[in-house]
Amino acid sequence: MFDWPWPDSVLNGPADVSPDGTYNFGVNPPYDTETYALIAVCLALTIVGALLRVYVRIRVTKKVYIEDYLALFALVPYFTFIWSLIMYIQGGGLFVHQWNIKVGNMFDLAVYLFVFTIIDPIYAIPAKAAILLEWKRIFVPRRTRNRFYWGAWFLISLNSVFYFIATFFVVFANIPVAKNWDVLLPGSSPFNRKTIDIVATGINLTVDVLTFILPQPVIWSLKLTNSHKIGLTLMFSLGLLSVGAAAGRLYATVRTVFPWPNGGDTSYTVSCLWLWYLAELTTVNLVMAAPSVPRAVAGHSFLGRLLALVLSWTSVFSSKSRTAVSKTWPRTIGSAPSSRLHRIADEDGQAMGLADLEAMKGFQNSSYMDTTTTGLSSPTSIVKTVEVDQEEETASRRSLGPTHQRQHPWMGPV
Template identity: 30%
Template sequence: MSGIDLNAPALDPPPGYTQNLDNPPNHNDAVIAVYTVLILITTIFVSIRLYAKFFFLKDPRFEDYLLLPTFGVYLGHCGFWLEMCNTTGHFVHLWNFRVGGMAPFYRNGFYATILYEAVILAIKPMILLEWIRIFASAGPRTAFNWTCYILGTVNVLLYIGSILTDSVSCVPREYWWDRTIMGHCADTRNLPIVTGTLNAVIDLFILLLPQAIIWKLQMSSRRRLGVSLVFLVGIISVGSAITRTVLSFTYAESDDVTFNFSLAGTFSFIEMTAAIVVFAAPTVPKPTYHLVKQAGSSIDRLRGSKNRSGADSLASGTTNSKANAYYSVNERSPSVALMKLRGSRSRASVRPSTGGESEVELALPEEPR
């Protein structure tokens, strides 16, 4: 294939469109902005989750140890997808690509796709395990637990198959992104439709499974609503998965594969981000409230200490300043020293065997005092 003209257009433009091979319009800035914002949001949620389980509860589970490597793979996906901005660019129509520009674009896209599949393979079983642990304290949930196990298993098998298919569908593998070399690929255009449909169904189950249990919990309506809203973050993931599945039908029939690849990939990233947030969200409210309250109490103590120190200095020096500070911590803000994760529950009322109470209460908004 040495006779291929790498400067030739990859596709003739459709009627009414003007070809632009030298400076094709793209939406790289929008992609960079979306990725930057969502990476920041994900980092915040992951950090709070790790803080909550390793330092606040001091009770990390198997899925918590998986979170950090999963987040690393997520960042790896982001790196490859953003690197595509340095090729011909994102959201560029195929007729504005040169033949030689497709290989760098699709090479980064290939690795970004594999890493996306690896994240989804891990994060959804992690969410389902979290559901089982959280709602263990609500009583025996045999059907609920088995549904979670089955969905997790289907998800793992689905994405192992998808990763293997993408990895071996082209011989040599480089032919996946570089059609200027000798090789061949299996027809996998319908694979995104199959995986996308099953993926959306799994997302929908993950979204709906906790709701029936949440609204049966023995707590105020305000707290039930607060917990329910935390779990409904999954709506974003479901919406993105459904949109990506719909786009897969378009992708399978369209010749404008580069533009559609960017579009479907962006929704895949949103879905992946939402899934990580769904996993971390139940642990966010209580630790965040705890940190804010501690920060506020520290500021109050600092201000109170300065005010008392100044008054004591004017009256009789600084002899009693330490005693006043001690009195401030123990009398003015006893809740700082006595604050516990379980809110209004006493230790005697907690069943330590499941850990479910501690994890579900992380998602509970504070009751007004």
């Protein structure tokens, strides 16, 4: 694909020595179908998550924050990585032994590997900053400087500074820089590339683990039921997928033989690293989109109404099997169920979280809230302007009237 300034006798030779002396330059990557299917799934999940986030910001909250721009920017290196992975596959490198690849093709693959390396910091810095900034907005009250606040900023700073430094060492691991892919150029290699990559992926895994741990103490300290706490934990536990993918990436980095041509079968051993990195980037995208999903399908949103319509049709079809029973025994006789519909919004026009909803219990009939018991802010400041609409379903209570007495004449009036 690229024009390399070397004789054809060099470019058409094998990129490595075959252990059994046989060469097959026409072999295709053996897992093309499975890899393309995996790429399609990852792209679909990323695009759906991004669209849900955009939908919530434009139609539901109608507010855009800096983390939204960072998350949107992170999609550029993500799609660039997808492109470089596809080009690497089409170049014949994924799970193909290096002695079955020509030197000229291996030069091409080395270019995509270098793009892979540069994409890492360009994606990781804005993506992880977007996650931590949004979590800080969720868990830290305004004008508050608590442990979560400082922990989030520490992780943002650590991740950003580290990646800036690591990128410098990776880019200048070979002098001149073009020697990173054109290994036949004269020059020097002042830094050990594999050592840099292992350290980089190790710190990346550490940041992911700390990011997952950060909100857990806050969630379990909220005055919520255990089921609500578990629900919040599960929503924010998507970070465990990212941690698992980062751990797999570290393992693949240790197992990868590079840099080419000194290491050996680079084209084959680096294939697992490509796939683990694809999984890591996709799971980070899901973590960025997770807080937007509940708001996107909330009852007052278009998607929420659409989902309710689908569920209502499902319930209509499923209730046909109970028609005879419902005709004989009215649903409201002998029971008094009640339901409440709450619509709570803050001054940003956003739905209040579970923590705020829990704090509102016991104060719905009051004209003020004691902020010292909720932990939302100081007792001298107003944090939330709340509207509460409550509807009480009284059909069951009315059903306990004359009809109930006629069916049970031995009972007195209620």
